[in-house]
Amino acid sequence: MTRIERLTPTDLINLYVESPTSPARVGALVLLDARIDLPALRRHVADRVSSVARLRQVISRPRWPGGRRIWVDAPNFDVDRHVRECALPSGERLTDLAVRLTNEPFPPDQPLWRMWLVNGLPGEGAALVFAMHHVVADGLTTIRMFTALADDHPVLPSPRPQTMPTWPALVRDNVAGRIAALRTLRRPGIETWRQMAGLRHAPRTSLNGPVGAHRRLDVVTLDLRQVKTAAHEHGGKVNDIVLALAAGGLRALLRSRAERTDGVHLHATVAVSLFLRPAPSVRATEPAATRCVCHWSQMCIVDSSGSRARAQKRSGARLRRQGTAC
Numbered sequence: 001m002t003r004i005e006r007l008t009p010t011d012l013i014n015l016y017v018e019s020p021t022s023p024a025r026v027g028a029l030v031l032l033d034a035r036i037d038l039p040a041l042r043r044h045v046a047d048r049v050s051s052v053a054r055l056r057q058v059i060s061r062p063r064w065p066g067g068r069r070i071w072v073d074a075p076n077f078d079v080d081r082h083v084r085e086c087a088l089p090s091g092e093r094l095t096d097l098a099v100r101l102t103n104e105p106f107p108p109d110q111p112l113w114r115m116w117l118v119n120g121l122p123g124e125g126a127a128l129v130f131a132m133h134h135v136v137a138d139g140l141t142t143i144r145m146f147t148a149l150a151d152d153h154p155v156l157p158s159p160r161p162q163t164m165p166t167w168p169a170l171v172r173d174n175v176a177g178r179i180a181a182l183r184t185l186r187r188p189g190i191e192t193w194r195q196m197a198g199l200r201h202a203p204r205t206s207l208n209g210p211v212g213a214h215r216r217l218d219v220v221t222l223d224l225r226q227v228k229t230a231a232h233e234h235g236g237k238v239n240d241i242v243l244a245l246a247a248g249g250l251r252a253l254l255r256s257r258a259e260r261t262d263g264v265h266l267h268a269t270v271a272v273s274l275f276l277r278p279a280p281s282v283r284a285t286e287p288a289a290t291r292c293v294c295h296w297s298q299m300c301i302v303d304s305s306g307s308r309a310r311a312q313k314r315s316g317a318r319l320r321r322q323g324t325a326c
Contacts, residue, residue, distance in 0.1 A: 024134035067174030087120035
């Protein structure tokens with residue numbers, strides 16, 4: 001019997017929110033210690049891509065009433081379409097080229113990822129740019145997938161093929177899934193409604209306006225040990241520090257524009273891992289890792305970085321207490 005692997009609600013959100021000016025992408029940029037030619041890189045990736053099922057799969061939309069979209073193996077997967085080569089244009093920063101490559105559209109009939117071997121760096125260096133649609137993986141999983149393709153560890157066995165299920169099987173699975181969802185349906189709490197109502201009243205800042213397609217990537221290097229120490233001193237985690245740094249950066253930007261920052265709260269959508277155990281009524285075919293939530297969080301722009309870290313820590317803890325599975 002063919003196993004049916006459907007897109008999760010979070011996957012569907014990642015597809016829905018994408019637009020020409022806001023591509024849903026995650027990626028990695030790696031500087032190489034030694035040069036490598038394109039044929040050798042393609043052979044290396046081809047040997048390892050078989051062990052990462054999602055990199056060989058495409059999204060298929062079943063006809064009604066077969067349910068939401070599913071993952072199936074690409075019928076004519078060719079690694080040469082995904083591993084390419086380019087040169088760094090004269091006068092262009094490597095990070096700018098990486099952003100431009102990452103935001104290139106993916107053909108919908110092919111697996112949603114690409115890798116570029118970038119030559120022409122100063123000192124005859126080279127780099128790898130790895131790009132993936134957010135529906136395939138989040139940032140951390142993207143790094144794991146890239147590592148699986150680029151390292152020298154032994155190749156893992158190939159997972160079971162994910163072929164197209166029959167239409168009657170899709171219909172039965174869809175009906176069973178909807179019945180299970182009704183059994184686990186929960187009414188949103190009052191705090192959720194308050195948060196949603198607050199999104200309608202964003203503070204007036206210069207950030208309120210149309211978002212263009214241009215993106216810029218810059219690099220900030222921090223000592224991870226110091227970051228962990230700072231997070232633990234305020235009862236938080238590394239992610240809380242990242243949010244605090246983002247809030248501090250926004251505060252500095254607004255102040256540079258002579259705008260008010262006291263009492264300003266900006267809203268952001270933040271994915272919160274709940275590590276939920278599957279309920280008895282949830283189908284065993286849906287991995288627990290796919291049941292995550294996205295909550296609205298307030299980024300507090302205040303003077304003290306320690307206060308920001310504590311605020312983000314309290315926000316994350318509150319969301320984990322309130323969270324429910326999708």
